[in-house]
Amino acid sequence: xxxxxxxxxxxxxxxxxxxxxxxxxxxxxxxxxxxxxxxxxxxxxxxxxxxxxxxxxxxxxxxxxxxxxxxxxxxxxxxxxxxxxxxxxxxxxxxxxxxxxxxxxxxxxxxxxxxxxxxxxxxxxxxxxxxxxxxxxxxxxxxxxxxxxxxxxxxxxxxxxxxxxxxxxxxxxxxxxxxxxxxxxxxxxxxxxxxxxxxxxxxxxxxxxxxxxxxxxxxxxxxxxxxxxxxxxxxxxxxxxxxxxxxxxxxxxxxxxxxxxxxxxxxxxxxxxxxxxxxxxxxxxxxxxxxxxxxxxxxxxxxxxxxxxxxxxxxx
Numbered sequence: 001x002x003x004x005x006x007x008x009x010x011x012x013x014x015x016x017x018x019x020x021x022x023x024x025x026x027x028x029x030x031x032x033x034x035x036x037x038x039x040x041x042x043x044x045x046x047x048x049x050x051x052x053x054x055x056x057x058x059x060x061x062x063x064x065x066x067x068x069x070x071x072x073x074x075x076x077x078x079x080x081x082x083x084x085x086x087x088x089x090x091x092x093x094x095x096x097x098x099x100x101x102x103x104x105x106x107x108x109x110x111x112x113x114x115x116x117x118x119x120x121x122x123x124x125x126x127x128x129x130x131x132x133x134x135x136x137x138x139x140x141x142x143x144x145x146x147x148x149x150x151x152x153x154x155x156x157x158x159x160x161x162x163x164x165x166x167x168x169x170x171x172x173x174x175x176x177x178x179x180x181x182x183x184x185x186x187x188x189x190x191x192x193x194x195x196x197x198x199x200x201x202x203x204x205x206x207x208x209x210x211x212x213x214x215x216x217x218x219x220x221x222x223x224x225x226x227x228x229x230x231x232x233x234x235x236x237x238x239x240x241x242x243x244x245x246x247x248x249x250x251x252x253x254x255x256x257x258x259x260x261x262x263x264x265x266x267x268x269x270x271x272x273x274x275x276x277x278x279x280x281x282x283x284x285x286x287x288x289x290x291x292x293x294x295x296x297x298x299x300x301x302x303x304x305x306x307x308x309x310x311x312x313x314x315x316x
Contacts, residue, residue: 010052013085016078018045019057023075024252026267027064063190066257066266083121083303099128102292105136105144106154109208110279113254114172115154122299129292138209142166145284152293157278159209167287169297170280171304174253176217181244182264191271194221201227201246203237214249217274235260251277 021031022042032042050057057071067075106115111133123131136144138159144150146165157168178192186192202225204211211230218224229246231237238256240246242263255267281297283289289297 011049013082015045015049015052016082018042019049020075020078020082022046022058022065023067023071025064026066030064061188063188063268069258069262072257086303097128098126098291098295100290100292101130101132102152102290102296103132103134103150104152104154104296105134105141105150107138107141107156107208108135109210109254110154110156111135114279118300118303121303122296125299126292126295129295142282145282148284148287151283151287151290152296153282154280155282156208157280157282158275159213160282165285166282167285168280168282169301170278171300172253172279174251174277174279176249176251176270176274176277177255177267178270179238179241179248179250179255180266180268181242182266184244184247184266186247186268187266189268191269193271194218194223197225197247198223199226201225201229203240203246203248204228204230205234205237205248205250206230206232207234210250213275217249217272221272238265239263241265249274253277253279 018031018035018037021035022028025031025034028042028046029039032039035042037045046058053074055070056068057074058065059068104119119131119133123129136153138155139161141150141153141155142160142162145153146162154171157163157170160166160168178186178197180186186196202214204214204225227246229240231240234254237248238259239261241248242259242261242265249270252267255265257265257267259265281300283293
């Protein structure tokens with residue numbers, strides 16, 4: 001019997017690309033500029049997409065747009081579709097003959113929020129490469145790379161202590177913003193100053209040296225938080241913010257508009273220049289990569305350069 005072809009979706013790859021750009025930028029005008037489209041055409045494309053899927057994907061506000069609960073779920077599917085389309089064009093016949101071993105270490109945040117879906121796709125494309133994956137602190141990864149015990153690491157490059165001893169490849173960059181609960185007085189603000197934050201309870205994440213980084217840019221601004229609450233759990237941090245038990249400043253790449261229990265979180269720009277976080281690969285300077293490591297470096301570099309990272313946006 002002939003195989004019945006699946007029904008084609010009522011939207012295009014281009015519409016998905018526009019939607020992902022809007023979700024990433026948080027503003028239709030900024031996304032339109034990024035993809036070279038007029039704001040009115042972008043607005044119409046998103047409206048047509050919402051009509052095609054039968055639900056609102058974005059909430060419009062004075063400061064921009066945020067994803068609805070349905071939009072958050074649809075974003076994951078949209079990114080997956082675009083990623084597979086990119087891979088079909090870029091990696092259609094590669095990898096099947098490459099054979100060998102690769103040991104890769106990654107820090108907690110990079111592994112849990114950024115890298116895993118990409119590694120799953122790498123395994124599909126390079127089935128004969130034996131990939132050994134380990135979660136380690138940044139300091140230990142850096143030490144093992146420079147000593148030759150480890151060939152490649154994935155970590156927050158902006159945290160490196162001796163970057164001159166390593167070769168690096170940036171995979172992504174992300175700004176930091178203030179996280180507040182949906183009913184916080186600053187949720188609808190265009191920007192917030194450190195002086196205003198200093199009187200609030202500040203939640204300090206301790207994973208991936210988030211506490212060290214936060215206190216550094218607080219010090220650079222000339223202020224200290226009135227009260228600190230520390231946690232190593234990102235889910236606990238999100239829940240505390242959503243319950244208005246404190247605020248925090250973190251990267252867009254770990255931002256989620258919902259806590260674990262479905263409470264809403266808002267991201268608000270800071271009225272200060274904050275350091276941008278960089279995530280990427282590192283290996284010992286002057287050391288030639290093995291064929292497997294070179295394939296990983298090329299695959300991840302091209303995948304993230306496509307504008308659709310193979311996984312959640314994530315690091316602080």
